[in-house]
Amino acid sequence: MIYIYNDYGGTHTTSLAAAYHLKQLPQSERKLTTEEILNVKNFNQLTKKDFGKIIFHGTDDEGNSVYTIGRKRNKYVVSALKELTLLLQEKHQFDEKIVLSNTSPTVPIALSIGGFFSRGLKIDFIGVPFLIKGAKQCCDNVYRLVENTKHVGRTSFNENVIILENKMYKGSDPHSAKV
Template sequence: MIYIYNCYGGTHSSILAIAYHLEILDETREPTKDEILNLPNFNKLVYGNRGELFYYGTDKCGNKVYAVGRGGSKVLIPGLYNLASMLHKQNLLNEKIIFSNTSATVPLPMTFGGVFSRWLKLDFIGVPLLIKGAKQSYKNIIKLVNQTKKISNENKSNVIILDNNEFKS
């Protein structure tokens, strides 16, 4: 199975989701500032990375875990869904793929932190807001990851898109 977590930039909430999915972060407690900042690609991707799939590892069940930033695109994830569905129909792909949107978990501090840090290059304002947002949202992100895993195991479809709107901050 392939998990693809997605959010606006692919560098904040999706990275946190991947960290919990791959058990890089301990889900029994709030992450520390250093743990957050040391995550692979946390707050490091730029506009040109949108649409690029990044592989982060294999989970304990042997599933591959990726992230993608979709920017403001409303067609990227449906397009990838259609591509994966077509490959399944032609027997060119036999792995189940689940797209899980992490954007609903993003609280206001993380939104503003991303704007200040990634867009305006003002890390001294943005990074503390990102840390605050990551700490504020970690329980919702853990719930999202656990629900993503549960649905992927229960749903028999070959390709699944999860909007996860029930996790709105």
């Protein structure tokens, strides 16, 4: 199975999601420390040239590959990935199940502001404190989203491509997320 976490920039909540998925962060809903956040692979590291790239983060303990992608505002990227996967499955006997999980619903305003200053304007001394505050605010939601994503991946037997929009309210239970 292949998991692909996606959002606007692909460098904050997606990186946190990949780290949780790969057990590189504590497996609980506790607030992360500043050091834990800043040590997450690719957290606040990607640039405009990385948009649209599928970035490999590792293989989980069940042998599944974990990737992230920054799609900007173009939600058609996810649809295109689905269609490409279905084409490969049909024409080339590609038999991997793909789970595409949107982390955008977990993003608090502080993370958006921090990303704008740090990634957009390249003003880290303003942006990074906002990013840390935002990551601490949303890390429990990201953790629950990842747990739900893995659960759906393991229990959805009839679908080859699963798209999780994770439409939820901030602070709500992602286990009720729409598929």
